[in-house]
Amino acid sequence: MISFGRAVGDWLDHRAGIRKVLQAVLYEPIPGGSRWRYVWGSTLVMAFMTQVITGIFLWMAYSPSTQTAWESVFYIQYEMYGGWLLRGIHHFMAQAMVVLLAFHFLQVVWDGAYRAPRELNFVLGLILMLIVLGLALTGYLLPWDQKGYWATSVGTNLASQAPLAGPDIKKLAIGGSAYGHLTLTRFFALHAGVLPGLLVVFLTLHVALFRRHGIHARIPHRGVDQTFWPDQVLKDSVAALAVLAVVLGLAIHFHGAELTAPADPANPYDAARPEWYFLFLFQFLKWFPGEMEVWGAFIIPGVIVLVLFLMPWIGRTRTGHLINIGILCVLLGGAAALTAQALRDDYYALWNTKDDVLPKNSPVITGRYEASERFLNAKVEARREAERVIELARSPERIPPTGALTLAYEDAYIQGPKLFQRNCAGCHNHVAKSKVTEKLQGTEGEKDALLRSAGLNEIDVVNPAPTAPNLAGLGSLPWARAILNAGKIADADHFGYKGSPFADGEMVGFVKDNLASLKAGGDLETAVEEIAHALAAEAALPQDSKLAQTEFFKNSAAKGRQYISGGLAGLVETGTSCVDCHKFHDKGDLGSAPDLTGYMSREWLMAFIRNPADKRFYGDNNDRMPAFAPHDDPKLNQLDDKSLGMIVDWLRGDWKRPEAKTSAEPPVIAGPIETH
Secondary structure: OHHHHHHHHHHHHHHHOHHHHHHHHHOOEEOOOOOHHHOHHHHHHHHHHHHHHHHHHHHHHOOOOOOOHHHHHHHHHHOOOOHHHHHHHHHHHHHHHHHHHHHHHHHHHHHOOOOOOOHHHHHHHHHHHHHHHHHHHHHOOOOOEHHHHHHHHHHHHHHOOOOOOHHHHHHHHHOOOOOOHHHHHHHHHHHHHHHHHHHHHHHHHHHHHHHHHOOOOOOOOOOOOEEHHHHHHHHHHHHHHHHHHHHHHHHHHOOOOOOOOEOOOOOOOOOOOOOHHHHHHHHHHOOOOHHHHHHHHHHHHHHHHHHHHOHHHHOOOHHHHHHHHHHHHHHHHHHHHHHHHHHHHHOHHHHHHHOOOOOOOOHHHHHHHHHHHHHHHHHHHHHHHHHHHHHHHOOOOOOOOOOHHHHHHOOHHHHHHHHHHHHOOOOOEEOOHHHHHHHEOOOHHHHHHHHHHOOOOOOOEOOOOOOOOEOOOOOOHHHHHHOOOOOOOOOOOOOOOOOOOOOOOHHHHHHHHHOOOOOOOOHHHHHHHHHHHHHHHHHOOHHHHHHHOOHHHHHHHHHHHHHHHHHOHHHOOOOOOHHHOOOEOOEOOOOOOOOOOOOOOHHHHHHHHHOOOOOOOOHHHOOOOOOOOOOOOOOOOOOOHHHHHHHHHHHHOOOOOOOOOOOOOOOOEOOOOOOO
């Protein structure tokens, strides 16, 4: 075997001179001996090769079109064997390359390795740095998710402000006047073809010049001269393995890379931010609002890049070298400070909440707090939406031929709160989670799962000054109990909201006068509880379906229906019956109060929202709620049946229920969950 290997080596050496090449590469002299500070170049080459290998395998499963890009990345992340690990390594190695570039650049400038005769190699290194940043920028869009789409949109909009040719540059980048298929394919061509090709060319030139001039030792006589093999190779290998270990650890810890909801041009992503290594530029642009933005986006960065390219000539003298080091310290320190400031601005509300420090009345501080709170809320909403789309994509129905965005557009869980915010939140609240979260222990995801299992919608839509009832838990058993409770019926969550015409109405009066002094275990208390069961049975909420199948619930609801139909009269002093005002199936008449037949069912709510002034509901007593049925007058509030149905289904919790994820220690409820 040894002789065969030697024979092969001799054959290659005779035809290609392989031994001479290896001799030149491996036994290159290192003045002053090997150093850990010299490892950055080799680790960058390793990182690039890792990106090439993982990128090729990702390419095999990726489909660059607006209707297949997200779907193919979803397949890689959640279905392809080992795909999540492959994608995670590619994602985090890209970030590692930026860090390694910074260290390499710092070492080269600090050691003065840009001086003659290495000026050209330094320039090539800067070009390589710009190409790597271009790879990071173009790769951000490829998943075609909300995060990448809107971050890229911001970047290309900045390009339109470039002096002279800005609009043409933007049009060239996005492939037209609007973001779409051509935008994605152009970014993919740049990311997978043009930029890697340029990087290989310039890297080859960079390495060739490096071999020509050799390693620049800052203090060449500090130690004994050594050779690249084995001394520096060992250090380079250890550093490369350390980088790989960190990247692998991050990929495993985060189970790949984040995938947000599919890109939706109609719904801006308020949590869009560039990757952390571009945050300093994002923060820097805030200093140049309006027409001055061109200074922060092009002129000042352009001058800085020009100064970097001129460093070899600035640093010819010792004074010039010190100036270069000073410039480097200012740039790195400024970038770190701007990054910290950007993170502080985004997480200001969170940090102040943790520290129990309320923002002072200063407009600047208050404005920062409010902006931070909007960002954090947007992140929570984006996370929830992404998890929901992924959950639907992994369901047996899978992704439809029209693409994953259809899943989001046709799902009441996603669209319901958005439609509610636009059409209902001007008057109503939908606040359930904040009223019970403090009673729960566990992660946010565990809290949400527990709220769902308790029949509560975990999404809050807050109106700080509501003028209509809080609709959280609408139609549920707790809701029915609350409107029959003298202490709750006239509160702000029910009929006691600001300006309510019902606060002193007959229903509130009936409950307060006749049901205010219920005796525990008494006949009246039992009757009221059974009426609540009957109303909950009329609503037939999905989360109550299992409860409704129990004999206890069936018996209570049956007795409750009898009380509503007239049997309550003997239990209250006035002898009043529910059907004296309400209609309930074949009892009572329409006109004075809402029909309780099918109360809070899907059909009942759809009809009510279409026209609350119908005699089946509030009739002439309706004082403010508009009719949302389609009208001939476009100025009037109106919703098509699909949008209306999504609001109703969301309020009722009538969507495809996810499987609750269990943990070793499930979240604990400190007390009973109460929505009102």
